[in-house]
Amino acid sequence: MKLKTLKLNYFRNYDNGFFEFNDNLNIIYGDNGTGKTTLLEAIHFLSLTKSFRAGSDADVIKNKQDYFQIFGQFTNSKKKEISVNLNYSRHEGKKVFLNKNELKKKTDIIGKIPVIILSPGTQKITEGGPLIRRNFIDRILAQINKEYLIALMEYKKYIYQRNILLNKYREKRINKYDKYIETIDEILIDYAYTIQRKRSECIESFNLVLKEVFKKTSHFNKEVSVKINPNINVDLENFKNVFREKLAAKFEKDILFGRTGTGPHLDHLLLLFGDRDIRFIGSHGEHKILLVSLKMSEGIYIEKNINEKVIFLLDDLFAMLDVTHCMNILKEVGQQNQTLVTTADITAFKKYGFDFKKYNVKTFGLPIGFS
Ligand SMILES: Nc1ncnc2c1ncn2[C@@H]1O[C@H](COP(=O)(O)OP(=O)(O)OP(=O)(O)O)[C@@H](O)[C@H]1O
Ligand SMILES: [Mg+2]
Incomplete structure (x- = not known):
């Protein structure tokens, strides 16, 4: 382009x-x-x-x-x-x-x-909290896979609606897991499954690109990779059932906090430098080089996927x-x-x-x- x-x-x-x-x-x-x-x-x-x-x-x-x-x-x-x-x-x-x-x-x-944007603000990907790194992977997937983009947008929309409902229930002192919540949860479970599946596939293949790019860009003799710690940490086969159980089990707590405390919107992504989280060990320069490598890899990865x-x-x-x-x-x-x-x-x-x-x-x- x-x-x-x-x-x-x-x-x-x-x-x-x-x-x-x-x-x-x-x-x-x-x-x-x-x-x-x-x-x-x-x-x-x-x-x-x-x-x-x-x-x-x-x-x-x-x-x-x-x-x-x-x-x-x-x-x-x-x-x-x-x-x-x-x-x-x-x-x-x-x-x-x-x-x-x-x-x-x-x-x-x-x-x-x-497009790939590299700016001083994007350094937050390596230095900041989990939301920023989730956004990094979401951004890549959204650009290469329509199914993922739709699943992510719908999932966020239903989490938002569920949270509104949770707050209403708290105000009205309702704490019964009812049909309304169950309907929302069933929709959430389907979208969450797509998100979980696509994220893990993407990270696996993205890491292959990142390894190569990092070797070329830096003089560090270290392996780097993106690692996901999913909030629902089970294999895909059991994902829907486990997520369903967790949503129901945490329902009362969710009402108390007014937000949904389980699901892929809470996945953690780590950037491993060697085998450790770069946030806790990386020097200033190492953060910068890793960010540049991530962005270059993002470019190569997107190009491969969308031609x-x-x-x-x-x-x-x-x-x-x-x-x-x-x-x-x-x-x-x-x-x-x-x-x-x-x-x-x-x-x-x-x-x-x-x-x-x-x-x-x-x-x-x-x-x-x-x-
Ligand atoms: N809504 C707005 N209306 C008018 N001016 C704005 C608005 N938003 C930002 N600006 C001004 O636009 C100018 C250009 O901002 P920009 O961030 O593009 O500058 P820059 O050339 O990248 O500068 P730097 O070298 O400091 O990064 C700035 O003076 C900024 O204050
Ligand atoms: Mg500027």
């Missing part, structure tokens, strides 16, 4: 922005606050209908305006042109158009424009890695995939003799006050 042009209206600091990218390496540079990350964020919106930064969609609208719009023109590996347009307005919410047709379900766009090249969005790469690693990654990724990299310091490329011509680089200088 290649992004040819991007147009932005009232998107953060942009009133109107128009960019034409090349198919290889694009370097976006400018001082702090000039709109570099915002550009990558807009592309991420087109791919996954949301930002990779914290906050709501409304936060993205330029001051005092009522809406924002993003238009992207892409060409896929079969040379087919694809246009994606995402609009958000304070009154009408979000709409997504694929080749000018509005999608009934916005999430139908997910998987069509595969389409991913677009790499590398935000503030120099803040993430030392110069040698940065250059190696840009040379490798930038030759194989369309890559957009942002930096506040373009001179670093020149200082370290990066050959702009050889790697077919297009540069975009964002001046202060640009938009």
